[in-house]
Amino acid sequence: MSDPDVPVALEAYEALARRYSEIAETKAENGYNEHPAMRAQIGPVEGLRVLDAGCGPGFLTRYLLDQGAAEVAAFDISPAMIEMARERVGERASLVVADMARPLEFLPSAHFDLVASSLAIDYVRDWSVPLAEFRRVLKPGGRVVMSVQHPMGAYKWYSPPSAFGVHLCEATWKGFGGKPVVVPDYYRSFGEIVRPILAAGFSLRDLTETQPVAELEAINPRKYHDGMVSPTFMILDLAAG
Numbered sequence: 176m177s178d179p180d181v182p183v184a185l186e187a188y189e190a191l192a193r194r195y196s197e198i199a200e201t202k203a204e205n206g207y208n209e210h211p212a213m214r215a216q217i218g219p220v221e222g223l224r225v226l227d228a229g230c231g232p233g234f235l236t237r238y239l240l241d242q243g244a245a246e247v248a249a250f251d252i253s254p255a256m257i258e259m260a261r262e263r264v265g266e267r268a269s270l271v272v273a274d275m276a277r278p279l280e281f282l283p284s285a286h287f288d289l290v291a292s293s294l295a296i297d298y299v300r301d302w303s304v305p306l307a308e309f310r311r312v313l314k315p316g317g318r319v320v321m322s323v324q325h326p327m328g329a330y331k332w333y334s335p336p337s338a339f340g341v342h343l344c345e346a347t348w349k350g351f352g353g354k355p356v357v358v359p360d361y362y363r364s365f366g367e368i369v370r371p372i373l374a375a376g377f378s379l380r381d382l383t384e385t386q387p388v389a390e391l392e393a394i395n396p397r398k399y400h401d402g403m404v405s406p407t408f409m410i411l412d413l414a415a416g
């Protein structure tokens with residue numbers, strides 16, 4: 176039984192932080208799939224105030240800054256990830272260690288134009304807290320763009336006991352070199368993704384089932400083919416009323 180006060184993925188990401196920071200941009204799933212899809216979905220950010228929730232080593236944080244965001248605040252549960260993000264963006268963003276499963280009291284209300292979150296909210300069982308906080312910190316009419324595991328891909332990857340509901344699962348990551356790391360995560364059905372979003376008062380503007388970019392075909396034909404026929408991630412684009 177996991178301790179409900181300890182974020183499920185903290186230990187794993189502390190162990191993975193440096194390797195993830197060094198390698199993820201060259202991985203089929205991240206650099207050639209989720210990163211470009213997320214950036215396309217976000218669109219122009221010039222002049223916007225953006226929160227990067229679960230920023231990891233700061234790939235998206237740096238991108239948002241380079242694209243001319245007026246302000247980028249970022250947080251992550253893992254101090255080691257925040258250290259990597261600091262190496263990547265220096266003092267250009269505000270970087271804080273914080274848990275998405277708890278109120279984000281350090282953030283002002285009605286301040287941000289956009290909350291962007293890449294592959295992080297999956298690690299929180301109860302989405303009502305982060306979604307309510309995203310809504311609070313957004314200006315009226317603001318957007319959340321967040322990527323999550325596609326339930327179909329997650330079902331294949333984790334083999335949860337049922338396709339319905341939310342299930343704590345784990346997988347052993349071997350693709351980042353070094354010692355394999357067991358990463359706990361939550362499998363979540365489509366209903367468990369959509370219902371908390373609507374309950375938090377967001378409307379769904381768009382949903383993208385991501386596919387790899389064409390460049391991957393020459394680099395890793397097998398992963399390219401797999402990614403073209405079976406979704407691993409999806410991006411939810413939400414509007415705050």
Ligand SMILES: C[S@@+](CC[C@H](N)C(=O)[O-])C[C@H]1O[C@@H](n2cnc3c(N)ncnc32)[C@H](O)[C@@H]1O
Pocket residue numbers: 182183184185188199228229230231232233234235250251252253256273274275276292293294295296298299
């Ligand atoms: C797959 S990584 C994605 C990192 C980054 N967004 C990216 O795309 O490179 C998942 C991240 O979520 C963070 N995370 C997990 N649980 C969290 C929580 N409860 N609050 C904040 N961040 C969390 C992890 O520490 C890790 O950095």
